């Protein structure tokens with residue numbers, strides 16, 4: 166740690182974001198206590214294990230074990246803490262609005278922590294949440310404690326690297342000294358600090374995710390049109406992305422976006438608008454295109470096979486993207502559900518997923534290798550572009566299938582090569 170003083174930080178939530186935040190702040194030289202209410206998670210962390218898969222995280226936790234502790238205990242969390250970071254989950258509620266109950270539970274637990282200098286919300290929240298937290302802190306006699314929004318932009322599978330080298334650190338605060346305190350906490354992080362008011366910082370997070378999702382839905386619609394007109398979306402996306410005003414990122418067509426954030430955050434932003442009486446037309450279309458994209462994959466198979474009833478379909482990859490074990494809102498779940506509803510049998514493979522004993526996974530058979538999942542199948546769908554799929558002996562796998570029908574939902578494989586192996590090959594927006 167160079168320059169800025171070392172701080173004592175309390176982190177609430179030992180999930181993807183809380184763990185990465187806690188570990189990275191410890192790496193920067195701060196003393197960090199991470200609290201969770203899940204006893205199993207805390208026990209695992211205390212035993213030296215990491216409950217999630219995130220590259221580099223385990224090593225970072227071990228490296229900083231003198232400065233980084235995990236606890237269930239509130240008093241231990243807050244003892245000597247100067248800054249309280251709120252990193253709890255904000256899942257969708259039945260209405261589509263973000264469920265902030267865990268945020269309120271943490272804010273309530275801060276009552277009495279008069280020694281804090283600042284409370285910082287990192288969780289993704291609707292615009293206006295900070296103002297409500299501010300009022301709650303004031304009402305709890307903590308008017309002297311600063312407040313900041315510090316939304317997180319890391320992507321799973323590269324969260325540690327993203328945290329240490331972000332495109333920007335956004336800090337929303339009404340008070341300059343509080344903004345400076347949080348900026349100083351990031352001393353050693355390689356990225357620009359952008360300070361603004363709290364509401365704008367909250368909006369930056371939601372707008373960023375919505376725009377990323379928009380780019381993907383846009384290219385997926387263009388892919389559909391490519392299929393109808395004979396153009397190749399991969400060529401189109403490559404050349405469109407060369408325009409520096411548009412950029413090459415988030416133009417990969419596929420079976421639709423999923424994950425713990427795009428689906429919930431886009432819906433939460435839509436509902437935030439609805440709550441003000443405004444209908445976000447563009448974002449609504451972005452969500453609709455994404456929902457259709459997953460169903461279109463199943464329709465394509467149905468068209469090819471005549472029926473899905475009684476067919477065995479192999480799903481290769483289950484997590485919402487490679488490099489993570491996260492199954493939240495994974496497109497594979499919709500595909501499996503639709504296939505089962507059509508009367509198909511589902512076999513699957515994934516190197517990381519933890520689907521658990523819930524529908525639709527309880528009715529599927531999981532295999533140790535892609536080849537095993539494909540043996541005897543009538544069709545196979547590449548759902549997640551795991552690098553392992555590049556190593557599959559596709560020729561042998563084709564022979565082992567009842568019918569070598571392949572829907573490449575991530576445009577991972579070479580169409581001509583796969584057709585030469587005997588596959589009836591379909592992909593997203595490529596001839």
Ligand SMILES: NC(=O)C1=CN([C@@H]2O[C@H](COP(=O)(O)OP(=O)(O)OC[C@H]3O[C@@H](n4cnc5c(N)ncnc54)[C@H](O)[C@@H]3O)[C@@H](O)[C@H]2O)C=CC1
Pocket residue numbers: 177178179180181182183200201202203206252253254255267270271287288289290317318319320321425426
């Ligand atoms: N997962 C990601 O890559 C990103 C997530 N975010 C946002 O960060 C927030 C957290 O997301 P994740 O880490 O993915 O969620 P998560 O579900 O992995 O972790 C949340 C943790 O908070 C714990 N928790 C709940 N109530 C608590 C309380 N009262 N005190 C202490 N711990 C409590 C839960 O037991 C859980 O371990 C969400 O708002 C999400 O939208 C933002 C950017 C990226």
Ligand SMILES: O=C(O)[C@H]1O[C@H](OP(=O)(O)OP(=O)(O)OC[C@H]2O[C@@H](n3ccc(=O)[nH]c3=O)[C@H](O)[C@@H]2O)[C@H](O)[C@@H](O)[C@@H]1O
Pocket residue numbers: 289317318319320321322374377381414415416417418419420421422423424425426427485486
């Ligand atoms: O708020 C969040 O939680 C995070 O959400 C996303 O990160 P993440 O969900 O981890 O993963 P992404 O790499 O963005 O992928 C999201 C989904 O979009 C899909 N995707 C992504 C890019 C693309 O070109 N095409 C495409 O279909 C992926 O397959 C995946 O299903 C954002 O990239 C992060 O900046 C943000 O912090």
